[in-house]
Amino acid sequence: MSDKALFEYACRLGDDSLILGQRLSEWCGHAPMLEIDLSLANIGLDLIGQATHFLKLAGDVEGKGRDADALAFRRDVLDFRNCLLVEQPNGDFAQTIARQFLFSNWQELLFRDLTRSRNETIAAIAAKAVKEVAYHTRFADEWMVRLGDGTDESRGRIAAGLDWMWRFVDELFEVDAAIAPLIAAGIGADVRALRTEWDARVAKTLADATLELPKPRRATLGGRAGHHSEHLGHLLSEMQFLQRAYPGATW
Amino acid sequence: MYTTELDDNKKKPATVPSAPEDPVRLAAFEARVAADDFIEPKDWMPEAYRKTLIRQISQHAHSEIVGMLPEGNWITRAPSLRRKAVLLAKVQDEGGHGLYLYAAAETLGTSRDEMIEALHSGRAKYSTIFNYPTLTWADIGAIGWLVDGAAIMNQVPLQRTSYGPYARAMVRICKEESFHQRQGYEIMMTLAAGTAEQKRMAQSALDRWWWPSLMMFGPPDDNSPNSAQSMRWRIKRETNDQIRQKFIDVTVPQAEAIDLQVPDPALKWNETRGSYDFGEIDWEEFYAVVRGEGPLAKERMNARVKAWEEGAWVREAAMAHADKRRVRAAAE
Ligand SMILES: [Fe+2]
Ligand SMILES: [Fe+2]
Secondary structure (H helix, E strand, O other): OHHHHHHHHHHHHHHHHHHHHHHHOOOOOOOOHHHHHHHHHHHHHHHHHHHHHHHHHHHHOOOOOOHHHHHHHHOOOHHOOOOHHHHHHOHHHHHHHHHHHHHHHHHHHHHHHOOOOHHHHHHHHHHHHHHHHHHHHHHHHHHHHHOOOOOHHHHHHHHOOOHHHHHHHHHHHOOOOOHHHHHHHOOOOOOHHHHHHHHHHHHHHHHHEEEOOOOOOOOOOOOOHHHOHHHHHHHHHOOOHHHHHOOOOOO | OOOOOOOHHHHHHOOOOOOOOOOOHHHHHHHHHHHHHHOOOOOOHHHHHHHHHHHHHHHHHHHHOOHHHHHHOHHOOOOOHHHHHHHHHHHHHHHHHHHHHHHHHHOOOOOOHHHHHHHHOOOOOHHHHHHOOOOOOHHHHHHHHHHHHHHHHHHHHHHHOOOOOHHHHHHHHHHHHHHHHHEEEHHHHHHHHOHHHHHHHHHHHHHHHHHHHOOOOOOOHHHHOOOOHHHHHOOOOHHHHHHHHHHHHHHHHHHHHHOOOOOOOOOEEEOOOOOOOOOOOOOHHHHHHHHOOOOOOHHHHHHHHHHHOOOOHHHHHHHHHHHHHHHHHHHH
16 A cells, blocks of 8 residues: 555545535634534534544655645645535535535545544544534534425525535545555545445435435536635635745744 | 623613612512522512623623624634634634523523624624724734633623522633633744744734723723622622733733733832732723724624624524424324
8 A cells, every 4th residue: 555545545534624624614603593603613623623633644644744734734726635515615504504414424424434444543533533423414414404394595595505516426426546545455435335325315314304306417526636616726825824924934 | 701881881871770679679689699699580689680680691692702703703714723723612612602691691581682683783782802803813812812811800700790690601601711811822922932923913913902901891990880789789799990900910921921012101010009000091992992983893793793684594494494393293
């Protein structure tokens, strides 16, 4: 197993959590009600914690002296490895919930698998994180149902939110040459095998929410190779501002 | 924090009970309070006591919520993963404080929606401190150090305030505030020991936040007409000037320890008093900010009103869904 593959994989795991955590933190102080504000902050905190662990692993594996902060704050778009779903803008609360719903259901299955990873660090991070993500999934599922089976307005908004996010689903289940060897070695999870269970979970919640499954569409891919949407650059320019403006300073 | 008397008291008379209270009950109430008994929601209380508490607790709650905005301004730009997590957790704590405090105020017969409406319409006040801008990362340090530090000074005595639910909320809140104060000071310490640019940020933050922090304790005692009544009812336990002095005495050595200059040329240790003498506070600025003329008052209120209005459909959906479930459960 090359360290390069493991570095790549740890970056993907860490960047998914980091970018979604950053997105959720944008809500802080502006959510529709105080209880939601606290929940979104909680989820954001969990994700930033996961990112810190995975990016530390990436830095350690790479062995070039980069720590989690160096990876988070001093890489540019082409080197970010998160899926396109997590970098999508918050939009309204429905769009945020649609994103969380699709992602957390996937991340929970992924981490459940990774608790059995042959890499001890990954297994340990996943073991802690899978409990956190079970809560994220419940939060998102419950809001899907409330918004879908709430008012006409909320139903329209959540349907639009899902419609925005749906093209990024297939990327979650993609396996490419960069990580295939990790799957073979029992270190990475074979996400293709998670699709059936994910589909069933999503279908169940959408049925509870009285929402229709979005129609299939052409997948938008590229995040894992650094080919992102236009949104990520703006997110990074905000997140990385201090580290970029004052290189070498300690904070 | 933020429990100071914020009414523009040049305009308003102190609260007067609408009807004369039963003197026997009143005497019994006063005796209990004087004996440091806690008053609980079901207990009889004078109307003016109830009103003063609602005003004070809801102002406090609003301050926690509006206070999320200046610090929230830097969460997405925090300079490291650890700083980001700590700040997000801190701002989340403040939201939690708002939640406990709204709940404590609700035990006095008001609702969260009513209180929020009063805030958005400008009838209810919040701490003046949150109407100032956070310009650099150092402002996040200064807020934790000074603003949460001032909050602790204000709130520690309130753990023994006479109204039970308020006192208990304060016990929970005070634990978290001391963590907030420490993380803020640690940010300042790091910056003050950092590059010339970082040190400049730190000094500028202290320059800009010092005086507004002193104003957080409210007007001077001789101009705080509701204070005496509140002290007697043990809603307040120390006067504004007493707490302000305590804060200055604790904070000045902390600034010196990290080599930052407190922006007050009149500041001087007074051996006889065992306290610092300090310069004149600009009360005109304080009253202007209380009136809603703070530098960022409009931005803060717009942000709160926008979040509330844009979230209306979410709250409506949640209620509509809960109603549907109730109807379905009843039909089964
Ligand atoms: Fe607080
Ligand atoms: Fe605080």
